[in-house]
Amino acid sequence: MAADLSDFPITRRWPPRRPGVIQLYSLPTPNGVKASIMLEECGLDYDVHRISIGNPEDQMTPEFLSLNPNNKIPAMIDPDGPGGQPIGLWESGAMLIYLADKTGRFLPPEGAARYHTIQWLMFQMGGVGPMFGQIGYFFRYKGTEIEDKRPLTRYVDEARRLLGVIDRQLDGQDWIAGEYSIADIALAPWVRNLRTGYEAHELVGLDDFRNIARWIDAFTSRPAVAKGLTIPAASDA
Numbered sequence: 247m248a249a250d251l252s253d254f255p256i257t258r259r260w261p262p263r264r265p266g267v268i269q270l271y272s273l274p275t276p277n278g279v280k281a282s283i284m285l286e287e288c289g290l291d292y293d294v295h296r297i298s299i300g301n302p303e304d305q306m307t308p309e310f311l312s313l314n315p316n317n318k319i320p321a322m323i324d325p326d327g328p329g330g331q332p333i334g335l336w337e338s339g340a341m342l343i344y345l346a347d348k349t350g351r352f353l354p355p356e357g358a359a360r361y362h363t364i365q366w367l368m369f370q371m372g373g374v375g376p377m378f379g380q381i382g383y384f385f386r387y388k389g390t391e392i393e394d395k396r397p398l399t400r401y402v403d404e405a406r407r408l409l410g411v412i413d414r415q416l417d418g419q420d421w422i423a424g425e426y427s428i429a430d431i432a433l434a435p436w437v438r439n440l441r442t443g444y445e446a447h448e449l450v451g452l453d454d455f456r457n458i459a460r461w462i463d464a465f466t467s468r469p470a471v472a473k474g475l476t477i478p479a480a481s482d483a
């Protein structure tokens with residue numbers, strides 16, 4: 247029997263096409279693609295709904311806020327959550343841990359390796375994402391409007407420091423936490439986005455970090471990553 251998602255008001259504005267599968271609300275941004283890459287890597291079936299973040303008619307609607315009161319993408323509903331009951335989730339790091347535990351993939355179930363993987367996930371969520379995001383604001387989007395260069399300098403210095411941490415962690419190993427994991431799925435889209443999204447690769451000296459270059463190549467060569475990076479497409483309602 248198809249799951250009943252009518253308790254989630256977001257489904258009134260963005261109706262599920264297949265109510266029995268995971269519903270993803272997203273955009274192909276560094277945070278959004280973490281979710282789509284993970285869903286692709288795990289081979290899970292899902293419907294995707296494109297949420298315009300520049301458009302208050304999407305992310306600030308009562309329907310969207312009913313799922314994510316923090317008005318950001320990504321967010322999701324799994325009709326088959328814990329105990330077989332539907333679960334709504336937001337914050338991409340929490341979504342990655344949830345999907346990893348649901349499928350038993352890309353996060354060790356126990357032991358030191360589990361906590362080290364989560365440690366690097368938290369490093370992305372608390373450090374890399376917020377700091378790199380400020381480069382987007384002060385360089386890419388508002389760069390010509392803001393004369394005071396001190397904020398940009400601060401975030402470039404911090405980005406270079408963080409890139410150094412990642413590069414050293416990748417010295418002698420292919421993936422951030424040893425095996426390919428949700429730590430790579432969280433971190434690599436943000437590092438890649440310095441070039442592909444913000445065009446800030448020269449500003450931060452991205453090419454100085456040789457281990458990172460190899461890691462990003464290996465990451466984007468994965469078929470699930472290549473697909474996840476394009477989701478949702480412009481045509482996804």
Ligand SMILES: N[C@@H](CCC(=O)N[C@@H](CS)C(=O)NCC(=O)O)C(=O)O
Nearest residue numbers: 275276277299318319320337338339
């Ligand atoms: N910590 C959140 C951050 C989510 C986030 O900042 N999403 C951005 C897109 S990458 C967004 O929705 N921005 C819209 C806004 O800030 O208005 C997560 O990892 O899910």
